[in-house]
Amino acid sequence: MTEPAVIDQAVFRRPPLDLTLPSAPVRDILERAFAEDAPSGDITSQLLIPAGARATAVLNARVPGVLSGATVFRDAMELVDPATQVELLVADGESFDAGMHLARVTGSARSVLLAERVALNLVQRMSAIATKTAEFVRLAEGTRARITDTRKTTPGLRILERFAVRCGGGANHRYSLSDAVLAKDNHLAVMTGGDPAKLTALLLAAKAQLGHTTHFEVEVDRMEQIEPVLAAGVDTIMLDNFSIEELTAGVALVAGRARVEASGNVNTGTVAAIAATGVDVISVGALTHSVAALDQGLDVELAAG
Template sequence: MTEHSVIDQAVRPGRAPGLTLPAGPVREILERAYAEDAPAGDITSQLLIPAAARATAVLNARVPGVLSGATVFRDAMQLVDPGISVELLVADGATFDAGTHLARVSGPARSVLLAERVALNLVQRMSAIATRTAEFVQLTRGTRARITDTRKTTPGLRILERFAVRCGGGANHRYSLSDAVLAKDNHLAVMTGGDPARLTELLLEARAQLGHTTHFEVEVDRMDQIEPVLAAGVDTIMLDNFSTEELAAGVALVAGRARVEASGNVNIHTVAEIAATGVDVISVGALTHTVAALDLGLDVELTVG
């Protein structure tokens, strides 16, 4: 079983209790992060903090949001030192207010301080993605549109960022280039060799080579491409950078013959209008590629020793 199929089975859609991540891939991410951040340990803490000192700290929310990465935060702490105790006070997928205590950490002070930055970096980014996703989902309530991510993720962190989208109530697009066929404008330009009249024929030939379970999606950027693509029996047609008027016309033209995805020019100000056109899916690269870390802090309450 591939890593992404594990994720798709383990992560349940929506902000339901019990969202989980597989331990193996998360551990690999954390090991790489510590190899980068503390290749020979934390020389500051080793110099300044007595070996016997213990610390208790709280993960505090300085702004409201949706939590994602609580278990990653815990695993980041305990990978450094199994002697660190982490009490998760808020679950992944839950909303919280500014001032909420999200987790409590206690253990050897040197270990807590070494783990602090990696643990915070990940939970801050993941919670920012979940919070942004929840905003988009809220703006499309009452429509048929599903908010999804894209492959515009941070290299090496896709598994975490996709999970965060689910924590925010969104859905996931294909995990990788290996998962589904998505023919975009550059594919079509090369494939047709500048002869758009052959588009349907070439797509039919391509589809005939696919297994019956492989999803086939094609991107179009003009209204006159819709019928030739539909004639090839695709599963999803992506309307890229269409105006809302064109999206509504495109949905009417497709008329249920394929799933309709809207992409391009999607932001917090346009998403409600896009959803109202009747599209089935709205893919939003901004969920992952332009978020700023959510303001969470690890505040030491007590140091003993």
Template sequence: MTATALARTAARAAALAGTLPAAAVDAVLRAALIEDAPYGDITSQTLIPAEARATAVLAARGPGVFSGGEVFAAAMKLADPAAAVELLVADGEAFDAGTALARVTGNARGVLLAERAALNLVQRMSAIATRTAEFVALVAGTHARITDTRKTTPGLRVLERYAVRCGGGANHRFSLSDAVLAKDNHLAVLTGGDPARLTTVLREAKARLGHTTHFEVEVDSMDQIEPVLAAGVDTIMLDNFSLIQLADGVELVGGRARVEASGNVNLATVAGIAATGVDVISVGALTHSVTALDLGLDVELEPGTP
């Protein structure tokens, strides 16, 4: 993806990202620091004077889209409440190799204590934002929206979902509590294997919901579309459909529900999927298989410190 495309996508992403809940960030970071230093950092406690101060720069080793500035700052302040953190690049902003992304000045032991947790999280978040931006750029000019899935790292969903927004994508349901999404296994149990019952059981289920609850149903064949639409669902997910089937499915739905495409979505296929006219393309790869972006923290002791 070119730097120009990344920058264009990042500009849109900055408006979409919103903010991270401070309580959620704090919970993740406290768990990370307890895991990494359950009884303190004995290396720094042995080698680094307690009063030593350091300055550290978070730097990019390659290009990407930044996400996690608040996380980086919170990690440093959790280890040293007096630390001064300057964010040099905003979340959702594209950067090149060699870019200084953030700078922290504080107690040297604190910086070293927070270093790994901060890097692990920001590297992963920025990788997700970068990958999302690549997908979003490939569907530019269509009305398809790129969304994530629940294929997130346990305990990190709030951070990873935020990173998707930093890349210009949107979020699917956050959890199983947020919306109804009936998949093939649900339908098999509901209908007892009798497809003729599909409309009836879905309509009865929808009637039990509050009027604000979104109702989505996954289908894996064209002949399921009409019975599902007859139940008055909000979104119909076309799962693992070919491009021809997706286009036919969009035409058959005819605006009676939102159409989501899922399955076999990657950087090579997403533009073709978007061109079929679907409204939403859900991509598990945004979160479940990214490789951490190469970011580094260059630490130097301040002049005159022990």
């Protein structure tokens, strides 16, 4: 059995991840958020704040982390009032310490207060995802394993949450069900009718219907499924809920015939050992489905008028 590889990072250095967001879907998310949060305006500010009042406020980090959503925070402020000026002091993907100022906002006090909650909700959640991802990436350092997200995202916010994963140094799995074939346990159960002897032939027949650029991945949950799946020439084999010993044996059995992905029971206590088995990809649903918002606040420094 080959030893799991701990490799020279220079050999497997990742290409720079894209830290840009397309403007149209972000604007759509923000418009829907403001329609929900202020369908008829902010009656509190309209009652209490003079129309001509202006304010300067800072986005403060109350705990350390990795920033994601800086541009979304800016876009939220500017969507409410294009005259609002936003200075980003820390860029998406950069780490910060508690007490740091992340952005400064100057504009109509009413506009800043109306935009505050939507802007904060998004940058807090995105920064939490980026911070959690960075922790997983750090724990997998020195191995070939790439940390990726899953489709376990908040409906309607997937593009932001996947961007946050990239800000934390992780990579993205397929974006949607339309992007790649991923046959999971329930697919296999329906396909084979419980007869594992049919698996290879059925996968080969399915693969023959695909275009040559479509990625084909199959999830297995038992060692004996690996060879029949590999015989179909799939691109990636996902070893789901395998023990560390089974992952090591599975990587040796695949022996480069397909990319190996590990999933299931991945947390900060297990990810280093999983990465050390030699898998190529570790998918982590917890990056997006169970993070708590990172503590950040918008504090008014100066109000005038």
